[in-house]
Amino acid sequence: MCAIPPVGLEYAEFHDLPKELMQCGTPYSEIVKRFTLSENPLLRPEVLAEWLERRTQARQLGGSIDHIVKFGNGMVIKVSDRRMPDGSYVGLRVDVTELTHARKIAEASNKAKTDFMNVLSHELRTPMTVIMGVAGLTKNARVLSSSKILLSAIESGDRSEDEITSLLDDMFAQHSDLMSKMIKSGDHIMELINGMLDFAKIESGSILINPTICDIKDIMDPVEQLLSTLAQEKGLIFEVQQVSGTVWADRVRIRQILFNLVGNAIKFTESGSVRITVRIDADTVVFEVNDEGSGIPEAELESIFDPFYQVDSSATRHVGGTGMGLAISHNFAELNLGELTVTSTLGEGSCFTLTLPSTDASKV
Numbered sequence: 001m002c003a004i005p006p007v008g009l010e011y012a013e014f015h016d017l018p019k020e021l022m023q024c025g026t027p028y029s030e031i032v033k034r035f036t037l038s039e040n041p042l043l044r045p046e047v048l049a050e051w052l053e054r055r056t057q058a059r060q061l062g063g064s065i066d067h068i069v070k071f072g073n074g075m076v077i078k079v080s081d082r083r084m085p086d087g088s089y090v091g092l093r094v095d096v097t098e099l100t101h102a103r104k105i106a107e108a109s110n111k112a113k114t115d116f117m118n119v120l121s122h123e124l125r126t127p128m129t130v131i132m133g134v135a136g137l138t139k140n141a142r143v144l145s146s147s148k149i150l151l152s153a154i155e156s157g158d159r160s161e162d163e164i165t166s167l168l169d170d171m172f173a174q175h176s177d178l179m180s181k182m183i184k185s186g187d188h189i190m191e192l193i194n195g196m197l198d199f200a201k202i203e204s205g206s207i208l209i210n211p212t213i214c215d216i217k218d219i220m221d222p223v224e225q226l227l228s229t230l231a232q233e234k235g236l237i238f239e240v241q242q243v244s245g246t247v248w249a250d251r252v253r254i255r256q257i258l259f260n261l262v263g264n265a266i267k268f269t270e271s272g273s274v275r276i277t278v279r280i281d282a283d284t285v286v287f288e289v290n291d292e293g294s295g296i297p298e299a300e301l302e303s304i305f306d307p308f309y310q311v312d313s314s315a316t317r318h319v320g321g322t323g324m325g326l327a328i329s330h331n332f333a334e335l336n337l338g339e340l341t342v343t344s345t346l347g348e349g350s351c352f353t354l355t356l357p358s359t360d361a362s363k364v
């Protein structure tokens with residue numbers, strides 16, 4: 001029996017095989033079998049047999065083998081075997097774990113960006129369609145229903161001055177209504193663009209957060225005023241419970257987070273309530289946004305903070321959005337020395353918790 005060549009010992013060590021296996025005379029199929037079983041102990045015998053057959057045939061036919069082997073511990077090895085003119089074999093095993101991992105991340109990020117472009121185009125097109133439609137209508141103001149009624153009343157010459165004034169008011173009201181729709185759509189586009197700009201700033205690390213000691217009420221009031229109307233329009237119960245006190249926060253950015261959280265709570269709740277509570281807990285201020293909406297699957301609870309991630313549920317598809325809000329909010333919370341977390345039960349509702357320092361954290 002010949003001595004085991006050093007490369008054989010290394011091979012045995014690398015694959016955690018007994019070194020005697022590498023002695024001259026061990027059939028190639030035996031080595032492959034032991035190695036395959038050590039990596040996949042539960043492999044069914046027929047699958048193993050077929051795999052061995054393919055490996056040995058490939059070796060006998062052309063002598064060249066190129067494939068990727070994934071190990072149970074996550075390691076990925078590129079296997080290349082070549083037959084030399086004298087009948088011997090040269091085999092290369094290249095560790096491509098990091099490369100494979102980096103490629104997967106790059107592919108996932110590329111896919112997320114492509115998905116985002118699709119979602120964003122859709123989100124931009126909807127308000128743009130409204131703007132173009134309204135602009136088209138008002139461009140031909142004479143054909144608006146209120147204008148036609150007014151014109152025919154003037155032409156008939158038998159209407160009183162008061163009647164004409166009232167019809168004129170109706171025409172102004174219709175114009176104003178159309179313009180409101182246009183402004184609402186314009187605001188929505190502006191929001192999307194601002195979100196993209198914030199996101200770009202976060203990615204480049206150039207976002208500025210300026211926390212100061214702020215009154216909790218001062219942060220919460222605009223959120224309550226604006227969003228309670230939205231919740232009521234949807235027929236939801238909207239409740240706010242807050243303590244008086246101060247929080248160490250960038251007023252504008254933290255309000256932005258709360259607008260995002262409460263806006264989502266309203267967006268994803270069809271009936272029931274949206275409740276916001278603010279309490280002081282030791283040296284933190286805790287903002288909790290509870291809803292009785294669609295909830296989020298447990299497996300996706302972490303991913304929703306990833307940029308552009310949206311739960312692929314009918315609820316999300318129905319209400320739209322871009323998947324930027326929570327990623328931005330999560331970043332702002334951390335930059336403000338706080339944290340943003342979530343708990344949720346599918347079909348029952350979600351609770352987003354924003355925790356911020358109650359005192360001047362720069363002095364702590």
Ligand code: ADP
Binds near residue numbers: 296321326
């Ligand atoms: P957007 O709402 O624009 O899609 P967000 O980043 O704010 O983006 O949210 C990401 C995703 O997280 C949403 O698309 C939705 O699937 C899920 N989500 C966020 N908040 C809630 C909530 N309160 N209830 C259910 N799902 C939510």
